[in-house]
Amino acid sequence: MACVSGFKFSKSLVFSAIYLLCIWFTRVRSYDDCKSHFQNCLCSTTTVECHGETQLKEDNIIDLYKDISDDCERIVITGSNLTEMQPNFFGSCAGAPDLQLLKLKYVDLSHNNIRRVNGKSFNCVPNLSTLIMSDNQWQIDKYDDEIGYFSKLPHLKHLDLRNSFEDGTDGSIYFSKLAHIFSDTDMFELETLDLSYNEFIGLSEDSANTLCELTNLKTLNFSHNLFNEPAMPTKQDCFNELKTFDLSHNSIQYLTPEFMKEVDDVNELNGKLKNVFLHENPFHCDCGLQGTWQWLKETKAPVNKDQLLCSSSYQSLNNGKRVIDLELGDLVCQKAVVQSNIQSSVQVEIALVLTIMLLVLVVSMIAFAFVHRDKFGLVARRWQNNNPGREVLVPYTILLPSEKGKDITI
Numbered sequence: 001m002a003c004v005s006g007f008k009f010s011k012s013l014v015f016s017a018i019y020l021l022c023i024w025f026t027r028v029r030s031y032d033d034c035k036s037h038f039q040n041c042l043c044s045t046t047t048v049e050c051h052g053e054t055q056l057k058e059d060n061i062i063d064l065y066k067d068i069s070d071d072c073e074r075i076v077i078t079g080s081n082l083t084e085m086q087p088n089f090f091g092s093c094a095g096a097p098d099l100q101l102l103k104l105k106y107v108d109l110s111h112n113n114i115r116r117v118n119g120k121s122f123n124c125v126p127n128l129s130t131l132i133m134s135d136n137q138w139q140i141d142k143y144d145d146e147i148g149y150f151s152k153l154p155h156l157k158h159l160d161l162r163n164s165f166e167d168g169t170d171g172s173i174y175f176s177k178l179a180h181i182f183s184d185t186d187m188f189e190l191e192t193l194d195l196s197y198n199e200f201i202g203l204s205e206d207s208a209n210t211l212c213e214l215t216n217l218k219t220l221n222f223s224h225n226l227f228n229e230p231a232m233p234t235k236q237d238c239f240n241e242l243k244t245f246d247l248s249h250n251s252i253q254y255l256t257p258e259f260m261k262e263v264d265d266v267n268e269l270n271g272k273l274k275n276v277f278l279h280e281n282p283f284h285c286d287c288g289l290q291g292t293w294q295w296l297k298e299t300k301a302p303v304n305k306d307q308l309l310c311s312s313s314y315q316s317l318n319n320g321k322r323v324i325d326l327e328l329g330d331l332v333c334q335k336a337v338v339q340s341n342i343q344s345s346v347q348v349e350i351a352l353v354l355t356i357m358l359l360v361l362v363v364s365m366i367a368f369a370f371v372h373r374d375k376f377g378l379v380a381r382r383w384q385n386n387n388p389g390r391e392v393l394v395p396y397t398i399l400l401p402s403e404k405g406k407d408i409t410i
């Protein structure tokens with residue numbers, strides 16, 4: 001019996017193996033389908049994959065469309081020179097909703113020298129859940145009018161825009177230029193947004209607020225940018241689902257009071273925050289860091305405090321030390337000295353001005369007295385006449401002759 005069941009077992013095993021081989025064979029066969037146009041592409045009913053296909057360009061991508069079946073779930077194109085993404089880049093659903101690629105879930109377009117993305121590029125792939133656009137040259141600065149880049153993607157969960165943008169003229173991009181991508185979005189299921197390695201500067205409160213539209217955001221990755229005073233959104237009901245906020249590898253020297261307050265608020269209100277990464281920022285450990293230091297000591301937000309190091313400080317005293325190992329008294333500046341110097345120099349200036357004013361006053365009084373010396377003489381005379389017992393010194397020149405004699409007799 002044992003032998004028979006063993007035979008039965010191995011028989012079904014063989015059949016399964018044959019069945020799997022058949023499936024594999026048909027898959028491998030169908031993978032060859034798009035080779036006639038593009039040597040470095042493999043296509044099956046569910047997958048299209050091209051790596052380093054230099055023949056694939058913006059104007060002939062239409063030749064690849066023939067090989068994308070309605071059942072396609074996954075498209076990966078890397079290392080081509082696509083330059084521009086036209087409207088309805090996948091599918092051709094303009095005016096024909098039945099030509100949508102309803103099963104397409106995963107698109108990887110990394111490393112394709114993409115410079116322009118039309119606002120309607122993704123209109124025919126309504127069920128897309130992962131979109132990778134990393135390592136491209138998107139010129140966000142130059143075509144500001146093309147709003148709505150990521151519209152009609154209501155089921156997108158992961159958006160990878162790592163190093164996706166061309167450097168600005170000074171090697172940096174104002175995040176505000178990008179912010180409009182997320183206004184009027186319908187990406188209400190987006191969980192992961194990777195914006196790392198983009199040379200972004202200037203994360204203002206307003207542009208941070210545009211991220212509030214992404215109501216299901218769980219991971220926001222801003223690492224490896226150039227933010228020095230990043231803001232947090234201030235809108236109500238924002239970042240309600242946020243778990244991880246990565247601001248590591250930026251240019252932060254001090255945290256602003258507003259930032260610290262908003263992180264605390266998000267932490268208290270949503271109760272889901274697990275990580276706020278701030279490591280590898282050039283913290284400047286002088287008196288300017290006192291507020292940040294205090295906050296790190298007290299906050300209940302899950303900041304990776306242990307990994308924050310001082311990269312500069314007054315007279316290099318704290319360089320390389322962990323911020324939380326410092327005492328408040330360690331956070332000193334030259335500021336106090338500078339302040340008193342400023343004060344004393346201000347005092348000197350005030351004294352100088354006062355002296356000059358006094359001098360001018362005295363000189364003009366003397367001049368006034370000199371010009372009106374006649375009147376002064378008369379006044380003095382009258383005054384003396386009214387007060388006979390008193391001697392008054394009257395300028396010689398105005399003495400009357402009779403009195404001259406009197407003066408001389410005295």
Ligand SMILES: *[C@@H]1O[C@H](CO)[C@@H](O)[C@H](O)[C@H]1NC(C)=O
Binds near residue numbers: 057081
């Ligand atoms: C990519 O395409 C653009 C225009 O289509 C062209 O100007 C450029 O030279 C191409 N780059 C490479 C590396 O082939």
Ligand SMILES: *[C@@H]1O[C@H](CO)[C@@H](O)[C@H](O)[C@H]1NC(C)=O
Binds near residue numbers: 197221224244
């Ligand atoms: C953020 O992106 C950087 C660089 O792309 C990566 O090393 C890091 O692990 C990411 N952080 C999170 C929390 O995923």
